[in-house]
Amino acid sequence: MYPIGTPGRPWTSADVDSWRALQAPVRSYAADVLTAVERLGTRYDVLQYGTAGGHPLRALRSRDWRADEPAALVTGGVHGYETSGVLGALRFAEEEAGRPNLLVAPCVSPWAHERVQRWNADAVDPNRSFRTASPTPEAAALTALVDELDVPWLVHVDLHETTDTDESEFRPALAARDGVAFVPGHIPDGFYLVDDSANPQPAFQQAIIAAVAEVTHIAPADEHGEIIGSPVVAPGVIEYDFAKLGLCAGITGARFTTTTEVYPDSPRATPEQCTAAQVAAARAALQYAAAHTG
Numbered sequence: 001m002y003p004i005g006t007p008g009r010p011w012t013s014a015d016v017d018s019w020r021a022l023q024a025p026v027r028s029y030a031a032d033v034l035t036a037v038e039r040l041g042t043r044y045d046v047l048q049y050g051t052a053g054g055h056p057l058r059a060l061r062s063r064d065w066r067a068d069e070p071a072a073l074v075t076g077g078v079h080g081y082e083t084s085g086v087l088g089a090l091r092f093a094e095e096e097a098g099r100p101n102l103l104v105a106p107c108v109s110p111w112a113h114e115r116v117q118r119w120n121a122d123a124v125d126p127n128r129s130f131r132t133a134s135p136t137p138e139a140a141a142l143t144a145l146v147d148e149l150d151v152p153w154l155v156h157v158d159l160h161e162t163t164d165t166d167e168s169e170f171r172p173a174l175a176a177r178d179g180v181a182f183v184p185g186h187i188p189d190g191f192y193l194v195d196d197s198a199n200p201q202p203a204f205q206q207a208i209i210a211a212v213a214e215v216t217h218i219a220p221a222d223e224h225g226e227i228i229g230s231p232v233v234a235p236g237v238i239e240y241d242f243a244k245l246g247l248c249a250g251i252t253g254a255r256f257t258t259t260t261e262v263y264p265d266s267p268r269a270t271p272e273q274c275t276a277a278q279v280a281a282a283r284a285a286l287q288y289a290a291a292h293t294g
Contacts, residue, residue: 002176004173005176023117033110043097044093044097047145049144054111058105067151069151071153072289073105073146075108076090077108078158080107081112081113085159089106095283131243153252154289156252157260158248158258161262161263188228188263189219189266189268190216191212193237196249196258197239197240198242201258203292216273216276255293
């Protein structure tokens with residue numbers, strides 16, 4: 001039984017307060033992210049697009065930004081505990097400095113990053129909150145930035161992880177918060193992608209899978225032909241409806257969109273491989289999109 005709340009009853013505001021009181025910072029957003037963003041500011045325009053949880057939200061935008069040209073967005077840290085998403089976004093920005101019309105938001109959820117958490121300070125999942133009248137400042141601020149830039153978005157890559165703590169902590173917490181029974185699941189061993197079921201781009205997803213397979217292993221389907229409860233539509237690929245679920249990867253309306261999922265707890269993958277896989281995925285996505293536009 002989860003230690004907060006009453007079984008069968010959704011959390012009250014007092015339960016949320018109790019949960020928040022347990023979430024102590026264990027790492028520094030300023031040291032991990034803002035320092036790197038400041039360093040990259042010599043090659044990018046640094047945009048402060050809002051605040052959340054007492055932290056400034058910053059993004060990197062290409063210096064030669066053109067409002068009439070196709071643009072690409074790479075996001076990381078929508079879930080604060082997904083470390084390689086943040087590190088991968090920052091490394092990608094460093095390696096791809098000079099690429100035109102690139103926007104990188106490396107850590108969408110600073111409060112959660114510091115506490116290695118999935119939710120924000122109000123026990124709300126930012127990656128179910130990218131919708132009109134968003135309940136989270138993290139999602140609302142990024143959505144407003146995308147809308148304000150008003151460019152023809154071509155590609156969006158949202159960098160995530162699936163970890164053992166999804167099963168040991170975050171899914172049990174979700175069940176407790178919502179007052180429902182926890183149903184155990186399965187954590188896939190390897191990298192996989194989530195495509196948009198409302199705008200599937202199978203060749204795009206497979207180009208990313210091929211690039212990542214040179215860095216780390218791809219998650220196989222389970223005995224039911226699924227990954228985390230969803231049918232595998234191609235090797236290493238499942239589908240969600242991005243807009244319906246309020247997922248970050250759906251905010252631009254771009255033609256080419258994907259959510260990456262790295263498995264950092266695998267005995268077959270190192271932290272460096274996980275970060276490199278995120279970079280490889282983002283690079284392959286932008287290369288494929290550029291080659292198939294016209």
